[in-house]
Amino acid sequence: MSTLKPRQTVLITGCSSGIGRATALHFQRAGWNVVATMRTPKQETELNRLNNVLLVALDVQDQASVDNALQQALIHFGQIDVLVNNAGYALMGAFENASEEQIQRQFDTNVFGLMRVARAVLPHFRGRNAGLLINVASMAGRLPIPLMSVYNASKWAVQGFSECLTYELAPFNIRVKIVEPGAVNTAFFGRSGDRQNATGVAAYNEFANAQFPVIDKTGPGGSTSDDVAATIYRAATDGSVTLRYxxxxxxKALLSARKILPDRMFLPMIGWSLSPAVFNRLGRLFYKPS
Ligand SMILES: NC(=O)c1ccc[n+]([C@@H]2O[C@H](COP(=O)([O-])OP(=O)(O)OC[C@H]3O[C@@H](n4cnc5c(N)ncnc54)[C@H](OP(=O)(O)O)[C@@H]3O)[C@@H](O)[C@H]2O)c1
Incomplete structure (x- = not known):
């Protein structure tokens, strides 16, 4: 009797670069079928050459492309065992500098896009009475990153959405997990980020000009895409009901601190990540003059 386990299949969004690409490669090397989705598969030169990888166009903002990608995945591999909702980007800058359209696009990608893909896949999971949904949130879903309020809000939404879903999906044997990276050295801080001051409000220039160089240092000093991919793979395979990774x-340090410190201690700590120029001006918000 054969003891070979059938290959499992993972569908991942946002595989054109960074964490999504590394995750697709990690699962493929581990012997999984991979549905590697991205907005522009025509430009792909690596993933399309690998065995057991199906490259499919998927724009999380476009319902038809989500439906089509799922259909192709099911025709090709027959089933999906794990969905990794990874696609996303950051709107950076002062809240007042962002236009309505920029804010809408941030939520339509990071939150509604993630929900769109989940809604497409959940009937399939329910039909199989099995499935695992892994949502890539961020530590920014549980703590503030100065100058990223809308991104923060979108990842906060992903956290709440994911945590709440666990209850209604458990009866169908569908688990939900949240991966929350700190800074990761990807295109997130470069070409993917939206930093356009669309409204032209100049009042925040001093803050932004001092703070962006600090933000730009966090990516290169952070984790690698491979680190995150390895964690996503662990979340997919450890058989646990652990919610957060x-x-x-x-x-790890900041989220632990958030758990144990009151706001009056934690928020000044985040203030230490501000550029000295900004911190010196804002210090009075955090510390009462003695
Ligand atoms: N890097 C970090 O410090 C960090 C930290 C915490 C969490 N995260 C999260 O990790 C995830 C991946 O980011 P990353 O760091 O790997 O950055 P990245 O290299 O810029 O990758 C972002 C991916 O999302 C895709 N994407 C953006 N909008 C999309 C849409 N409408 N439909 C489908 N795909 C779309 C991009 O595709 P295109 O090539 O078409 O633009 C790209 O493949 C994001 O959710 C991000 O918020 C990142």
């Missing part, structure tokens, strides 16, 4: 020393 922090990645990186920064995420």
């Amino acid at each position: 922090a990645v990186g020393v920064d995420a």
Whole structure:
């Protein structure tokens, strides 16, 4: 009698770069079938050459492309065992500098896009009475990153959404997990980020000009995409009901601190990540003059 286990299949969004790409490669090397989805598969030169990888177009903002990707995945591999909702980016800058359209796009990608893909896959999971949904949130879903309020809000939404879903999906044997990386060295801080001051409000320039160089240092000093991919793979295969997986020393330390410190101590600590120019001006918010 054969003891070979059938290959499992993972569908991942946002595989054109960074964490999504590394995750696709990690699962493929581990012997999984991989549905590697991205907005522009025509440009792909690596994933399309690998065995057991199906490259499919999927824009999380476009319902038709989500439905089509799922259909192709099921025709090709027959089933999906794990969905990794990874696609996302950050709107950076002062809240007032962002236009309505920028804010809408941030939520339509990071939150509604993630929900769109989950809604497409959940009927399949329910039909099989099995499935695992892994949502890539961020440590920024549980603590503030100055100048990223809308991104923070989107990842906070992903955290709440994921945590709440666990209850209604458990009866169908569908588990939900949240991966929460700290800073990761990817295109997130570069070409993917939206930093356009669309409204032209100049009042925040001093803050932004001082703070962006600090933000830009966090990526190169952070974890690698491979670190996050390894954690996503662990979340997919450890058989546990663990909900959250922090990645990186920064995420682990800060999220632990958040758990044990009151706001009056934790929020000044985040203030230490501000550029000295900004911190010196804002210090009075955190510490009462003696
Ligand atoms: N890097 C970090 O410090 C960090 C930390 C915590 C969490 N995260 C999260 O990790 C995830 C991956 O980011 P990353 O660091 O790997 O950055 P990345 O290299 O910029 O990758 C982002 C991916 O999302 C895709 N994407 C953006 N909008 C999309 C859409 N509408 N439909 C489908 N795909 C879309 C991008 O595709 P295109 O190539 O088409 O733009 C790209 O493949 C994001 O959810 C991010 O919020 C990142």
